[in-house]
Amino acid sequence: MEIVDYSYKKRGNVEFVFSPFPHSRVLLCPIKNYFFVRYVKWDDRDPIVERADLEHMEWLVNKHFGLEAWYKRRRAFKQPAEPE
Known part of the structure; x- marks a missing residue:
């Protein structure tokens, strides 16, 4: 899965398009x-x-913005597996 495109929206939201979708x-x-x-x-x-x-998308986006350290600190974090 890869990020194809993204755009910024209101209130800090970001809209993404991913390669499988x-x-x-x-x-x-x-x-x-x-x-x-x-x-x-x-x-x-x-x-x-x-x-x-969804978990893989979150991981890719946070990695893209350099926020993976913060993302790993969340309580429900588990490393996403690579899809086949």
């Missing part, structure tokens, strides 16, 4: 010092987004 938009919002998936504007042409996909 090219027609769907994912909105991430800042929580404390890292980004968290708020919702997915899913498109029928894309595969269904699973929980593991």
Whole structure:
């Protein structure tokens, strides 16, 4: 999975497009010092987004912005596995 495109929105939110889901938009919002998936504007042409996909998206976005140290400190953190 790779980040294809992103754009900044109001209140610090950032909207992303990821390679396995090219027609769907994912909105991430800042929580404390890292980004968290708020919702997915899913498109029928894309595969269904699973929980593991959401965790991988969060990891990629926080790594992209250099926030992986803060993201690792959250209570529910577990290293996302690479999808096959």
